[in-house]
Amino acid sequence: MKYYSTNKQSPLVSFKEAALRGQAPDRGLYFPERIPIINQQWLNQFRSFPKEELAYQIMQPYVGADISPEKLYQIVTATINFDFPLIQLEEDIYILELFHGPTLAFKDVGARFMSRCLGCFSNQKTTVLVATSGDTGGAVANGFLNVEGVEVIILYPAGKVSHVQELQLTTCGNNITALRIHGTFDDCQQIVKEAFMDQDLSQRLQLTSANSINIARWLPQQLYYFLAMQQWPISATAPIIAVPSGNLGNIAAGLLAKRSGLIMGNFIAACNVNDTITDFLETGIHTPKQAIMTYSNAMDVGNPSNLIRMLEIYQHNMSSLKSEVDSSRQTDMTTINAIRTVYHDHNYILDPHAAVGYSALKQKLKKGEKGLLLATAHPVKFPEIVEKAIGISIPIPESIKPLYALSQQITEMEASYASFKEWICYRNTP
Ligand SMILES: *Cc1c(COP(=O)(O)O)cnc(C)c1O
Numbered sequence: 001m002k003y004y005s006t007n008k009q010s011p012l013v014s015f016k017e018a019a020l021r022g023q024a025p026d027r028g029l030y031f032p033e034r035i036p037i038i039n040q041q042w043l044n045q046f047r048s049f050p051k052e053e054l055a056y057q058i059m060q061p062y063v064g065a066d067i068s069p070e071k072l073y074q075i076v077t078a079t080i081n082f083d084f085p086l087i088q089l090e091e092d093i094y095i096l097e098l099f100h101g102p103t104l105a106f107k108d109v110g111a112r113f114m115s116r117c118l119g120c121f122s123n124q125k126t127t128v129l130v131a132t133s134g135d136t137g138g139a140v141a142n143g144f145l146n147v148e149g150v151e152v153i154i155l156y157p158a159g160k161v162s163h164v165q166e167l168q169l170t171t172c173g174n175n176i177t178a179l180r181i182h183g184t185f186d187d188c189q190q191i192v193k194e195a196f197m198d199q200d201l202s203q204r205l206q207l208t209s210a211n212s213i214n215i216a217r218w219l220p221q222q223l224y225y226f227l228a229m230q231q232w233p234i235s236a237t238a239p240i241i242a243v244p245s246g247n248l249g250n251i252a253a254g255l256l257a258k259r260s261g262l263i264m265g266n267f268i269a270a271c272n273v274n275d276t277i278t279d280f281l282e283t284g285i286h287t288p289k290q291a292i293m294t295y296s297n298a299m300d301v302g303n304p305s306n307l308i309r310m311l312e313i314y315q316h317n318m319s320s321l322k323s324e325v326d327s328s329r330q331t332d333m334t335t336i337n338a339i340r341t342v343y344h345d346h347n348y349i350l351d352p353h354a355a356v357g358y359s360a361l362k363q364k365l366k367k368g369e370k371g372l373l374l375a376t377a378h379p380v381k382f383p384e385i386v387e388k389a390i391g392i393s394i395p396i397p398e399s400i401k402p403l404y405a406l407s408q409q410i411t412e413m414e415a416s417y418a419s420f421k422e423w424i425c426y427r428n429t430p
Pocket of ligand 1: 105106108135136211229244245246247248249250251298299376377
């Protein structure tokens with residue numbers, strides 16, 4: 001499989017090169033040259049496949065000859081070695097829980113896949129730079145921990161990630177370094193962007209990004225949709241799917257799965273007040289905005305990078321995109337209300353991101369339709385907000401208890417590229 005840049009000003013590359021580069025040299029995003037199509041016979045059988053087999057078959061055409069079949073099978077097996085349960089919440093609403101991975105966020109899948117691919121490719125030491133508002137950093141840190149030949153540098157805004165998230169970022173050690181930036185998430189992202197443009201730095205280090213720009217993080221997200229449909233009741237109609245959305249990577253991966261033949265209903269980009277996609281769907285013009293802080297902070301994105309991939313999937317035909325994708329805008333108030341209502345009615349605790357998705361489904365689902373909500377994070381990662389909604393604190397899951405006993409390693413830094421550059425160039429010299 002070859003990948004082209006959405007800006008069309010860079011040469012075609014293989015999976016390996018696209019994964020190593022992250023973004024294309026012309027600053028476009030990589031996109032597969034053709035979308036593999038699954039056939040009817042496969043669709044008749046896939047419910048009975050073990051999830052590893054399913055994952056292998058979906059990912060193989062995208063990876064091509066860059067990773068051997070045996071190695072790829074190992075990689076996908078390790079990537080998804082936890083549960084993806086589908087739960088019926090209401091008569092018409094089902095939830096796919098994507099938070100059973102090591103950092104309790106759906107980003108574990110992409111991070112685990114990408115790290116293992118890079119581990120396979122690295123002949124030269126690779127430095128992964130990642131700016132995070134919380135979830136990405138933890139998943140990337142955990143996914144890349146002890147991967148040979150790869151170091152990870154995470155930039156996160158001081159005081160703006162939750163306690164559990166900060167523990168996940170700062171307790172790994174080894175090849176993972178956490179920089180606590182005294183600024184906002186946008187400042188962190190700005191530093192990372194400047195680093196990628198800095199010619200001098202790219203001569204010293206082989207840099208790549210671990211944001212959903214990277215195809216090795218983006219493509220495996222299709223698996224959620226296959227895993228959901230494997231479990232979807234046979235007799236039920238295909239679901240309307242609400243995807244809690246920020247950078248639009250997850251929803252774009254779902255649309256890619258649909259385009260390759262997986263039978264699903266329409267999609268809803270469930271957003272908080274940062275819903276630039278709503279205007280885009282109305283006008284066809286993308287106007288980036290300044291992000292506004294909300295309770296669902298992993299979706300506080302004003303300039304979603306994967307919008308361009310959604311367009312590519314529909315070959316830039318706005319009316320076909322609009323016929324399959326809708327958006328919904330939720331406020332912090334409706335988010336809190338959703339957490340409260342679902343807890344009272346079903347004794348089920350949504351995290352703020354899933355709560356946005358739930359409200360979107362409630363708003364958009366028509367009579368006779370079935371809805372599927374992707375629950376993207378465990379509520380314990382957002383304890384203050386959940387407590388505010390339902391007045392109880394959530395018990396800490398066993399799997400993350402050990403974090404509390406580990407010591408944190410944090411490098412404090414002011415929000416300037418100059419400080420970052422000085423640190424990254426001279427950190428090992430006395
Ligand atoms: C990253 C994230 C999202 C948004 O996903 P995108 O692919 O950026 O749209 C939603 N919920 C949670 C919990 C996240 O961490």
